Amino acid sequence: MPGKGFRTPGLESFVDNLDEFKLERSTEVLIQLLARRQISGSKNCAIAVAGLLLRIVQDSPANSVQDLLDQVSQIGQRLIAAQPRELAVGNIVRRVLGLIREVSGIGQDDEIRSELSSMLDGQDGLNRPEMLHSISTYSPLRHAASEFTGASTPESPQPIKRPNFAQSGYSSFAMPSTKTAMNLFGLLAEPSYSPTGTPPITNRESPALSTKNLNIIQEQASIKETIQEIGDGMRELLDEVDLAAEQISESATDYINSNDMIMAQGLSDTTHKFLAEAARKRKFTVFVVEGEPNEGQATRNMILYGSAKSPSDDDGQEGTTKRLVDLGVNVVLIPDSAIFAIMSTVTKVLLAPQAVLANGGLVANVGTSMIAAAAQAHKVPVLALSGVYKLSPLYPLDTDELREIGSASGLGGSVGSWGKVNVMNPMWDYVEPEKVNLYITNLGGHAPSYLYRIVADHYDKEDINLGTDM
Amino acid sequence: MSLSDVSSNGNSYPQVLKVATYHALLSSDADLTMPVAAIESLVRALAAHPTSTISETLEYLKSLVETLTASVPNPISLSAGTDLFQRYLISSLQTRQAGSSTDFDMLRRHLINNARLFVQRAKDSRNIIAGFGKNFVRDGCTVLTAGGSRVVGALLKESASRSAVRFRVVYVLGQSETPGARPEGSDTVDALRAQGVPVATIGEGAVAYSLSQVDMVIVGAEGVVENGGAISRLGTYQIGLLAKAHSIPFYVVAESHKFVRLFPLGQYDLPIEQQVVEFKVENEKVVDELAKTVDLTKSSRGKRKLSNGPHAVDFTPPDLISGIITESGVLTPSAVSEELIKIWF
Numbered sequence: 001m002p003g004k005g006f007r008t009p010g011l012e013s014f015v016d017n018l019d020e021f022k023l024e025r026s027t028e029v030l031i032q033l034l035a036r037r038q039i040s041g042s043k044n045c046a047i048a049v050a051g052l053l054l055r056i057v058q059d060s061p062a063n064s065v066q067d068l069l070d071q072v073s074q075i076g077q078r079l080i081a082a083q084p085r086e087l088a089v090g091n092i093v094r095r096v097l098g099l100i101r102e103v104s105g106i107g108q109d110d111e112i113r114s115e116l117s118s119m120l121d122g123q124d125g126l127n128r129p130e131m132l133h134s135i136s137t138y139s140p141l142r143h144a145a146s147e148f149t150g151a152s153t154p155e156s157p158q159p160i161k162r163p164n165f166a167q168s169g170y171s172s173f174a175m176p177s178t179k180t181a182m183n184l185f186g187l188l189a190e191p192s193y194s195p196t197g198t199p200p201i202t203n204r205e206s207p208a209l210s211t212k213n214l215n216i217i218q219e220q221a222s223i224k225e226t227i228q229e230i231g232d233g234m235r236e237l238l239d240e241v242d243l244a245a246e247q248i249s250e251s252a253t254d255y256i257n258s259n260d261m262i263m264a265q266g267l268s269d270t271t272h273k274f275l276a277e278a279a280r281k282r283k284f285t286v287f288v289v290e291g292e293p294n295e296g297q298a299t300r301n302m303i304l305y306g307s308a309k310s311p312s313d314d315d316g317q318e319g320t321t322k323r324l325v326d327l328g329v330n331v332v333l334i335p336d337s338a339i340f341a342i343m344s345t346v347t348k349v350l351l352a353p354q355a356v357l358a359n360g361g362l363v364a365n366v367g368t369s370m371i372a373a374a375a376q377a378h379k380v381p382v383l384a385l386s387g388v389y390k391l392s393p394l395y396p397l398d399t400d401e402l403r404e405i406g407s408a409s410g411l412g413g414s415v416g417s418w419g420k421v422n423v424m425n426p427m428w429d430y431v432e433p434e435k436v437n438l439y440i441t442n443l444g445g446h447a448p449s450y451l452y453r454i455v456a457d458h459y460d461k462e463d464i465n466l467g468t469d470m
Numbered sequence: 471m472s473l474s475d476v477s478s479n480g481n482s483y484p485q486v487l488k489v490a491t492y493h494a495l496l497s498s499d500a501d502l503t504m505p506v507a508a509i510e511s512l513v514r515a516l517a518a519h520p521t522s523t524i525s526e527t528l529e530y531l532k533s534l535v536e537t538l539t540a541s542v543p544n545p546i547s548l549s550a551g552t553d554l555f556q557r558y559l560i561s562s563l564q565t566r567q568a569g570s571s572t573d574f575d576m577l578r579r580h581l582i583n584n585a586r587l588f589v590q591r592a593k594d595s596r597n598i599i600a601g602f603g604k605n606f607v608r609d610g611c612t613v614l615t616a617g618g619s620r621v622v623g624a625l626l627k628e629s630a631s632r633s634a635v636r637f638r639v640v641y642v643l644g645q646s647e648t649p650g651a652r653p654e655g656s657d658t659v660d661a662l663r664a665q666g667v668p669v670a671t672i673g674e675g676a677v678a679y680s681l682s683q684v685d686m687v688i689v690g691a692e693g694v695v696e697n698g699g700a701i702s703r704l705g706t707y708q709i710g711l712l713a714k715a716h717s718i719p720f721y722v723v724a725e726s727h728k729f730v731r732l733f734p735l736g737q738y739d740l741p742i743e744q745q746v747v748e749f750k751v752e753n754e755k756v757v758d759e760l761a762k763t764v765d766l767t768k769s770s771r772g773k774r775k776l777s778n779g780p781h782a783v784d785f786t787p788p789d790l791i792s793g794i795i796t797e798s799g800v801l802t803p804s805a806v807s808e809e810l811i812k813i814w815f
Contacts, residue, residue: 184554359793397606
């Protein structure tokens with residue numbers, strides 16, 4: 001790699017060097033990069049964290065799955081602490097922990113129970129309501145689907161193992177140590193599994209179940225195999241992060257009509273792909289909100305060069321994606337101050353959240369709340385494009401915690417010239433779930449009130465408090 | 471009359487006593503909720519009445535439930551418990567081999583032997599909810615609450631025990647049930663004040679007036695219905711509306727055994743008849759008689775008359791509710807139907 005030493009530290013240099021450095025060094029480097037915001041943006045953070053954790057899992061000297069879990073959660077907590085506002089870091093760590101548990105069968109009891117419970121309900125996974133299919137089969141926690149399948153892949157024929165509902169106990173606070181499986185029958189269940197919500201024991205265990213148990217034992221016997229499998233799962237996770245934008249864009253034509261007037265909050269990679277895909281079949285106008293001062297340059301570059309970095313930048317590369325104007329989209333760049341003025345002509349609003357929270361709210365670049373409020377005032381539907389990796393199991397108990405003040409250098413002139421005047425540049429906006437109409441993820445479109453279910457499907461309840469009890 | 475007398479009554483278990491068991495249970499244990507009391511009294515009845523076949527048991531249960539619901543003015547909360555119990559029995563039996571009597575006996579024995587456990591679990595879930603919910607109460611915030619919900623009381627007391635959190639409570643106290651008696655919730659107010667939490671008690675008319683000082687509303691519920699709405703003490707609906715108007719989060723706290731399969735479309739779509747809005751003219755007798763005839767037709771449609779008293783309830787629609795805090799986490803109102811569907815279908 002030429003001129004490695006001179007490169008600005010960032011995601012690329014980190015990923016390139018990941019295999020060369022010692023594990024502890026890599027961890028330290030990533031912590032520094034995250035803390036200094038040299039790696040920023042949910043996708044970059046997710047890729048960096050997943051890369052590091054993959055290496056940890058592969059090189060792990062751990063001789064038991066529990067050791068591995070401890071190791072990952074310890075490093076994970078350090079990473080979260082380094083940049084608590086990049087919720088994607090915590091999301092990836094939690095999903096890796098969930099993956100390890102799922103593959104190794106630790107905490108599998110719950111799943112067996114929930115399986116029993118579905119037997120109890122006289123229904124197997126396949127008889128579940130239709131809406132759950134696309135999600136559960138696609139859950140990255142399900143190592144069984146060893147092949148990476150796109151969102152548009154038809155449902156897999158395997159019976160659905162729906163994660164225990166108890167996992168939906170999302171909030172950034174300590175869960176009770178006793179697992180309370182969410183099943184209304186929990187109250188009446190047999191005491192042998194007490195105190196969890198469990199169906200009564202059937203003394204004739206289904207053959208499938210006992211072989212599963214057997215499998216678990218065998219898996220536990222060979223840690224190598226398990227680690228191999230966890231590694232595969234993590235590569236899937238990386239793929240998911242990588243391909244999320246493309247998968248979201250696949251449904252673009254379902255949401256964008258001809259002659260639509262769309263207002264886009266900035267022009268993120270995801271939004272760009274989404275609009276580009278729609279542009280193949282539709283003619284429409286997009287008002288791109290500049291997003292000054294934090295995202296303004298990136299937005300303008302995206303319009304002008306099809307890449308967030310201009311080609312004149314040191315490490316900027318040629319935009320590989322076509323510019324929207326070249327695709328026949330009528331692009332209008334508007335300043336943030338014009339949002340309300342333009343909104344009356346707009347038919348749809350596209351948001352690009354930085355993180356999505358379990359209650360259906362989202363965190364995005366500052367100014368987004370203004371767009372959402374203007375859209376609400378004009379009754380314009382608001383769509384948010386987000387990969388599932390951005391969906392955090394945290395509950396915004398206190399939105400002030402999300403507050404982050406960025407550099408004021410983007411706000412007019414040198415800092416010195418302002419004298420005693422305070423210049424403030426808040427980074428993020430929180431948008432309440434009521435202001436968003438639909439989330440478009442790589443799994444499809446979901447109402448904000450449905451996100452709790454996706455959280456339940458993707459995160460292990462035990463991991464939700466990770467990093468908060470430090 | 472002790473409870474053991476009731477349950478050891480042998481084969482001829484009169485249904486009247488069944489009802490008595492329910493009321494005795496409720497009054498003997500202040501911490502018992504109506505659904506759990508109903509479950510426990512069903513278990514006791516089942517224990518006292520040996521049935522050998524499944525259908526016989528179910529028939530027997532059905533008649534018991536009917537008697538029980540007929541005996542109380544407002545059976546919504548109770549029916550959550552009896553429904554849960556019946557569904558549990560039916561779906562447990564469905565998954566077992568048909569006609570296998572040993573399995574049925576096992577299930578029966580499990581239910582009879584573990585009645586105490588069910589009660590204990592129900593009480594534990596209140597503590598779990600308090601554990602969750604205390605995190606909603608942030609440092610420096612003001613919480614408005616109303617009614618005599620025990621789980622809200624537990625939640626606030628738990629929050630008060632956290633030394634790092636200072637909060638204030640605005641407690642809406644209604645009228646007391648009987649003249650001279652203290653209104654519902656007074657005990658919680660005292661307990662909170664004893665723990666050093668500043669509590670303001672206001673009347674129902676002062677809710678809107680006080681809301682600008684309030685950061686969140688937390689209320690209990692008698693039942694949580696299928697669409698995610700809550701059936702709660704009369705007055706909760708208006709607090710919900712006011713909270714919505716002020717953009718203040720409105721949380722309902724309820725154990726999941728209070729989920730009940732009802733889909734009310736409005737205030738007058740509940741399976742009870744409440745004489746809350748009563749029109750009168752000077753010659754009241756005429757109206758009274760008119761009301762009686764109306765009442766008869768209503769009761770033939772399965773509704774029950776409930777006089778305007780302290781037990782009147784209203785329905786808070788789901789769009790006013792920010793979240794439902796249950797023992798298994800914070801649910802959005804739309805999650806309730808999924809849970810109910812899981813046990814019914």
